[in-house]
Amino acid sequence: MWRNAVPVVIAAQRSPPDSIDASPSAAQRTLWIALLSALARRRLPRRDLGALACQAVSGRIELAVVATAIIAVRTTLAALSQVVINAAAVFHTSLYLSDMHPFLDDAAARAPKRGSRTHAAPTEEIRLEEVVYQYPGRDKPAVDGVSLALRRGQILAIVGANGSGKSTLTRLLIGIYLPDKGRVTWNGTDLAEVDPATVWANTGLVPQIFAQWPLRVRESVTLGQPRTHNDAPVWEAVDAVGLREAVEDLPAGLDTLLARDVFGGQWQRVACSRALYRRPGLLILDEPTSQMDPRGEHQIFEQIKAIAADRITIMVTHRLENTKIADHIVVMEHGRITEQGWYDGLVHAGGTFAELLELSQDR
Ligand SMILES: Nc1ncnc2c1ncn2[C@@H]1O[C@H](COP(=O)(O)OP(=O)(O)OP(=O)(O)O)[C@@H](O)[C@H]1O
Ligand SMILES: [Mg+2]
Numbered sequence: 001m002w003r004n005a006v007p008v009v010i011a012a013q014r015s016p017p018d019s020i021d022a023s024p025s026a027a028q029r030t031l032w033i034a035l036l037s038a039l040a041r042r043r044l045p046r047r048d049l050g051a052l053a054c055q056a057v058s059g060r061i062e063l064a065v066v067a068t069a070i071i072a073v074r075t076t077l078a079a080l081s082q083v084v085i086n087a088a089a090v091f092h093t094s095l096y097l098s099d100m101h102p103f104l105d106d107a108a109a110r111a112p113k114r115g116s117r118t119h120a121a122p123t124e125e126i127r128l129e130e131v132v133y134q135y136p137g138r139d140k141p142a143v144d145g146v147s148l149a150l151r152r153g154q155i156l157a158i159v160g161a162n163g164s165g166k167s168t169l170t171r172l173l174i175g176i177y178l179p180d181k182g183r184v185t186w187n188g189t190d191l192a193e194v195d196p197a198t199v200w201a202n203t204g205l206v207p208q209i210f211a212q213w214p215l216r217v218r219e220s221v222t223l224g225q226p227r228t229h230n231d232a233p234v235w236e237a238v239d240a241v242g243l244r245e246a247v248e249d250l251p252a253g254l255d256t257l258l259a260r261d262v263f264g265g266q267w268q269r270v271a272c273s274r275a276l277y278r279r280p281g282l283l284i285l286d287e288p289t290s291q292m293d294p295r296g297e298h299q300i301f302e303q304i305k306a307i308a309a310d311r312i313t314i315m316v317t318h319r320l321e322n323t324k325i326a327d328h329i330v331v332m333e334h335g336r337i338t339e340q341g342w343y344d345g346l347v348h349a350g351g352t353f354a355e356l357l358e359l360s361q362d363r
Helices: 002-014 024-041 046-057 063-110 166-173 196-200 217-222 232-240 244-249 264-277 294-306 320-325 343-347 352-361
Strands: 125-133 143-151 155-160 181-186 203-206 282-286 312-316 328-333 336-341
Touching (some): 143 166, 143 181, 143 336, 155 166, 155 320, 166 312, 203 264, 217 232, 217 264, 232 244, 264 282, 282 294, 320 352, 328 352, 336 343
Parallel strands (some): 155 312, 155 328, 203 282, 282 312
Antiparallel strands (some): 125 143, 125 181
16 A cells, blocks of 8 residues: 555655645634633633632531532533543544545555566566656656666676666666666566566665664564564574674663664664565665675675575665676666676776776775
C-alpha cells in the first residue's frame, strides 16, 4: 500500500495539497468544540459559591450538604472538561484520518501499473536498455539513454559528479521507478511486468539517505526479514561491518534500543549490516561509507569483495580509490554514461575519471 504513495509525494512537490478539509463547516465544528472545551474548563463561579455560603450561614442548608454540593459540582465539571478535551483531540485527529483515505486512493491511481509475474532467484542477469527517466516537473531527464548489462558475480561501480543520475539509476535498476522509455529486465523479464515485491525480496539496498530506525540492534539488522530466535546470523552481519565491539559495549548488547548511543558512521554500518543480513541477489550500496573511518571503509569493501561471487553488486561512490575492487566502472555525466571500463584502464584514459581521481589526490 505504502509504495503507491511515492508518486503522490512527488506530485505534492509540484502542487499544494487540495485534499485538506478547509471547508467552512469544518471550521465551524472546530469552533464549537473549542467553545465547549473552554466552557467546560470554567471553574465554579465565585457568585454561586457566595450564594451557597449565605444559605449555609443563614441555616437554610446544612454545611455538609453545601460541602457535598461543591465537591459534586467540581468533580462533574472536571469530568466534563476531560470528556470535551478528549472529544476535541479525537475530532482533530479525525481530520487527518479523513485526508488519509483520499490520499491513498489518489496514490493508487497514480502508481505505475505493473504486472503480476514473479521474479525467482537466483538473479543471473540484469539489463538496462536505452533507459530514460525524467522526474515530474523537471525539464531534463535524470537518466538519459543508459544501457548496461550486469551478470552474477560482477561488481559494478558507478561514479560521477553530484546530480549526474547515479542514485536515480539505482532506483530504476530495482524498479522503484519505471523508465519513461527503454526497459529494465531481470533474468530477461521486463520489470514493468513483475510484481515488485518479488524483486525487492531479492534486493539489499543501502540508500544514500537512510532511515535511522529507533529499534533494538537485533531488529535493526533483521528488519523486514522473518523473525529469528537464532542470533548467530545477526552477529555474522554485525561482524561483517566491524560493529561487534561497539554492540558489545552497548548497555544491553543486541537488545539495546538504538538512539543516542549510535553516531554517523555507526548508523551506516547498521544499514550495511541490514543489507548483508538479507544475503540478496542484488546488493546496492549508494555512498555506503561516506561517514566511516578508513578502517571501517576498508572492512566494508573487503566484505563486499568476499561475498561478491554469489550476487550482482553495485556500489556508488565519490571515493574513486574504492572502485579498484570493481570489475566494471561507469562514469555518469548529466544522466548519461560517458566513460566505462576498469580501474587501470580509466586511470590512463585521460578522461573524466582520471581528472576526478587526480583532483581527489591533489589535496
Ligand atoms: N525526487 C526528485 N524529484 C525531482 N528531481 C530529482 C529528484 N531526485 C533527484 N532529482 C534530480 O535528478 C538529477 C539526478 O539526481 P541523482 O540524485 O540521481 O544524482 P546523483 O548522481 O545520485 O547525485 P549525488 O552525487 O549528489 O548523490 C538531479 O538533477 C536531481 O536534482
Ligand atoms: Mg546520489
